[in-house]
Amino acid sequence: MLPVSDGASVPVPPEEDAFRYSPTWESDDEHTDFAYSDFYTNAYSDLYINGHFTDYNNGVLRSETIDEHEEMPAKVCDIETGKIMEDPEDDQDGTLNPGAPKGEYTVSEYNEVLANLMKQLFHDILTDDNRKILYYKLPENKHYKAYIEQVKNLRAVKVSEASPQERLAFFVNVFNMLSIHTTQINGAPRNIWERRKLMNCSYYQIEDHRYAPHSILNGILRSNRKGLAALWKPFGKKDQRLPLILPQCEPLVHFALNTGTRSTPPIRAYTCNFVYDELRDNACKALESNHFLRFDTKNRVIYLGKILKWYEIDMGRSTEMVLEYILDLMSRTNSKKKRMLEDWLCDGNVKVDYMTHDWMFNGQMSETEEK
Structure with a gap:
């Protein structure tokens, strides 16, 4: 048995956990309608008011419930008055890809378009061995503008008809672009709560369902495993996204997903046909770094x-x-x-x-x- 240093066995505190912002109120594996856990509300009671978590960027309180029927900011509350108000965003349905799609796509068709856009975009905005993102270049970048239009078509992608290999490439790409998209809009997360918001309250509508980075990572790519410090699996037994999870957890994704930190692996696009070779290649590049x-x-x-x-x-x-x-x-x-x-x-x-x-x-x- 290889010895592990004494420090490695110490429980990881919140600020030392890359995805600690995975919620404790994930979907129960018995139901899809469930209540909040009081674990975080007791620990951070100053940030929890009347059943909602504060969103200081917008001056509102939002529900952060993650679940098949509730994975969107369902209610918004003004911090000063405490009154329920309409969502102040322009996205109308709580997603970052509102609007009517143009046509229908298989996952293979859509991912080919997406991967090509990502390659061109990443050539313009990535530096430091593809681990640093120049966000200030995004607003005027023609490839990013094309992506913002193309992402509307996620609503018409037939994910339910895709193979596991196709879903793997597709969802890794979507995760990385969703994290870039929401950071470009809201700015860099400054604390644990803003990281939680990025992971749990940023959504794309894909076919018939909404997906946050958390539900992509722990639900789809990790084959419905509990997030770190989470009490429940992301998708409950009645969750209609459950048939879309990978047959088994794919550990290669941990060498592919943008964590938003300097310890992130290299960022790249993945194709449906060669995703496993591409993931292994990226994993080797990540392991060659001292991170x-x-x-x-x-x-x-x-x-x-x-x-x-x-x-x-x-x-x-x-x-x-x-x-x-x-x-x-x-x-x-x-x-x-x-x-x-x-x-x-x-x-x-x-x-x-x-x-x-x-x-x-x-x-x-x-x-x-x-x-």
Whole structure:
């Protein structure tokens, strides 16, 4: 058994958890209509008023319930008066892709268009090994403008007819673009509550259902597994999105999804036909960075990215299994890190520790902003 440093066994506090903003009021696996858990309302009672969480950016209170029937800001309350009011957004239905779609699409057809747009857009806005996003370039970028029009057509994509491989590529792309889209509109999350809002209260309408980043990650891509610190699975037994989840959790997504922080993996577009090869390639690039894997040769310590601790269950049920999974991912390469990991695991007598997650924003909102 590989030893893990003492610090690695300490429960992860909220500010140290990349997706801690996954809610405790996720959909129960017995019902789709459910009540809030009081876990967070007791811990953060100053931010919870009359059944709603404060949204200070808009000066309103919003319901954040995530569930097949409620995954949208259903009620909005003015902070000063406490009165229920109409949603102040222009999106009319609580989504970021309002409007009538043009035609119908299979997932393969739509993802081909989406991936091509993403490749052109990312060429213009990504820097630092495709891990930093130049948000200030988005408003005038022709590819981003084309994307904003194209995203309306998500409403007409036949996700229910797609294969698991097609859904994998499609939903990874949608997750990354949704996170960019909502950040461009609302700005960078400044605290845990704004991260929670991004994950749980930003929506695209896709075919017949709404999806937030949280429901894409934990519902679809992780095959309906509980989010970190969550009490329930994202989709209940009556949830009509349940048939769309992947047959099994796909751990490669943790090397592909934009976390909005400097510890994010490289960001790229994925195609339906080659998604597994593309995900493995991106995972290897992520592992070559010091945000996911590094070695202390003097003390024989292997340092892993914190996200590999948070989602250890997706890659194995022990640190040893995670290391074996990583070694398998790197098996097609002949990098120095791969050879070192192979040698150290063969020799034994190594220690594993986890790096601190770099929570600094991985974007630049203005051209004059300090780099």
